[in-house]
Amino acid sequence: MSQRRGDILTTGEMSSAVGVALQVAGIDEKQCRNAAAQCRLNLAENIGLDDEQRVSALAELWLQEALSMDQKINEGILAEDVLNAYLESARHSYAYLFLTPRSPSQRALEDRQTQVRDYYNFAVQQMVTRTFNHHHDSLLDSIDDNGEFSVTANQWKITGQLNEVRLAAHQRIPEQLIPASSLTFKGLRNQYRRDGIGAELVAVTAKRVVSKHSREASFSETPFPAITAILRFPGDTLEEVLNTQQVELLGFDPYRRNSVRLAGSQVPLAANFTSGYGLWLARSGFARQSLMTLVGRGEVLEKPRVYLMQPYDPKRRVIIMLHGLASSPEAWINVANEVLGDETLRKNFQVWQVYYPTNAPLAFNQNSIRKAIEQTLKAFDPEGTHRASEDVVLIGHSMGGVLARLLISESGDRFWDPIVAAYDLKGARKKEVQKKLKDFAWFEPMPEVSRAIFIAAPHRGTPFAENHFSRWFASIIKLPVSMLGRVTEIAQLLVDPSSANAAALTRPFNSISNLSDQDPFVRLAADLPIAAHVPYHSIIGNDTPDLALEESSDGVVPYKSAHLSGAVSEKVIHSWHSVQETPPAIVEVRRILHAHLKQTNGFSYVE
Structure with missing residues (x-):
């Protein structure tokens, strides 16, 4: 399984699919490493491979080139050349996913499609973060009130739309974009994300949770919202996509959008729902x-x-x-x-x-x-x-x-x-x-309030x-x-x-x-x-399980003080006073919120 699924992203070595493609094309793998540009050209012109084999192999080979150049960027390698390699990997991945004869749904259970989707997402992540790092001023100057912008990088013309991305303090573009996958946090039990297409990013609009000029405000929108970015290449055919030098960068709020339409296919939009929140906590102090x-x-x-x-x-x-x-x-x-x-x-x-x-x-x-x-x-x-x-x-x-x-x-x-x-x-x-x-x-x-949940509250x-x-x-x-x-x-x-x-x-x-x-x-x-x-609910900690409930306490608040007659529900949990962080309490909060949705007209958010 490891041999079959390993690739340039997971093991650092080329996948078995690339090895097969090179053998069919009559290209020596060692020579391909030593003369990468000629290898890619020979593979692109080979007629013995079908479209899926050829463009998926090129997507991985271009990603290998980008990763190799990335490590040598301080040795004379230009940032624009690295950006071009990531764009080529994203372009060939996009072509495989959406412009080859079979649709994504027809390849749904194939390992190769999962690999190529990962190449696309990673290449988009690297391309977008680099574009914001190296062309931030150009983006800021070109973006209009509708969130549309245009910049030139090497031989590529990059246009984009950020109209679906809402940033704090009415900022038009973030100060920085951080890959969500690069962030890890202590204290968070789980990290929640959604599989799909696109780069999972955290937009940084301020260095601190509360800036000095906003301390007097009553509220603060998160300066680290989650964003999912995709690249869309113009063209209706495989040939048109592989020959274009234009690309469209689109940004989305993954809380508001679950899927996106690309080249006629509706596909789920990738998302990370934890990293922005974790970064907010980490920088809050x-x-x-x-x-x-x-x-x-x-x-x-x-x-x-x-x-x-x-x-x-x-x-x-x-x-x-x-x-x-x-x-x-x-x-x-x-x-x-x-x-x-x-x-x-x-x-x-x-x-x-x-x-x-x-x-x-x-x-x-x-x-x-x-x-x-x-x-x-x-x-x-x-x-x-x-x-x-x-x-x-x-x-x-x-x-x-x-x-x-x-x-x-x-x-x-x-x-x-x-x-x-x-x-x-x-x-x-x-x-x-x-x-x-x-x-x-x-x-x-x-x-405005229609329900309340009291957790270890000393009402008396x-x-x-x-x-x-x-x-x-x-x-x-x-x-x-x-x-x-x-x-x-x-x-x-x-x-x-x-x-x-x-x-x-x-x-x-x-x-x-x-x-x-x-x-x-x-x-x-x-x-x-x-x-x-x-309606209101009580969640109460009990750190003295040997005592009768009426005489119990969570170590700080007695049961008699936390208990409220008339509560719709009361959940007593074996826990100290910090009961709100215990798994049973979290499960109870989620249960109450789900019940609240069902009882209030069955409302459900529609994209």
Whole structure:
């Protein structure tokens, strides 16, 4: 099997198919290595071979030439010559696949077709990345508002269309293209891709996940979207394709397109759905930043930001993920990847992740996260008519689960009345406090949300926040400067120094204190009514399986705090608090999302 399927890409040696073609043509294999150009010419002119044998052998021989030249590019070999060799390999591969007598479907189970498809994809990958590296300025100057461009490389005229590729910040072309196959990541359990035609690439539009000039924005589209590129050679016959010096480069968003029509054949479009997401995480710096920002160091996060994992698609529903305390979007690494890897979910959902300052109080974060989501939806869908603005699914882990619940709950005067009583608010002072707390003490369910999933969420707080370490850590947490001013102003209004019985703010006003089962805010929020139209689900960790369920805990959150009566489903998993990354929890999230699709009009994305 190895001897039959090995080729220039997998073993570094020519395939047995090339050996057979050379024997039939009467060409010595050793002489072919020593005089490659003459060998290819003799093979091209030989009439003893059928079209499939001849052009497939030439595709591999040209790829061998390109790989050999690539290794000597610093020894006087010109980049344009290497580019030409890759183009010739892609051209002959294209001719074999689409212009020989049998169609791709008629050769579907043949090893040779799989090999030649790989030659085409690899040659396209190398040609496209080199074109962007060596002709980036020319591409940028020539591309028009419709995404069409034209450049000349050696004797080739390369035209192209990128109108189906949507880049962040309205960029017309990427700064760089990276082959998805060259990227590997630690922490990702699976890499998801789709077999087919085309080069699987990651477009780089920025060096960092968040650039300095965009830090004040409420959202950020991924600067590393997935792209699939193909080359199309003009001509209706084998002879026309093999004699042209023109080629068309087409780029596609593989999330929106599953197949492409080439030379009369509809073929699946190759795609890699993991590498762009992995590169986004690798260049984010979230892991270090999320801990530093708690104590006011590093690039302090002042307010929430919504991150789109793919370019915005008006036809796809939105899944919004909210991480927990001292965490970041990195916490969702495998949950998000598994959703993107599920074909049905990928066709119907787009993933947004919220990165927010976990040092801030719950009341402040629920308000600012709400605003960030609303502003993001408004920016992409001002009229609110897109499918993306309906049936939003919230998924929150730990503190993110508490915040997700607040986003779909109605407060009424539940928070205001105790404040009035505790601080004896009257007259002008009462009106002033009411004005300052308007955005924090009163809220309603977000109308866009139609389902929620709570994972290890301490809805009634946790005694873990009252232990010595947690109390000490709460004392060193620093709020963002912009938030500290508002907290101080509210505190000064609440505490009336002229009153003989003035109530004091005895607890630190931050997120860790908020998560205590003794915290007034959490106690009041525990029984807030969830919107009647929003079904919700609980996934709960259990690290104490020997205890009765009612007395169990995931090591941080007791079952009694994570349990919500009225949940459509409740899944208890043997796991510590980081339950959202366990395989059973991921399976449960996917199950809920599939059920959500079936229950909401059976909607399915149509290409």
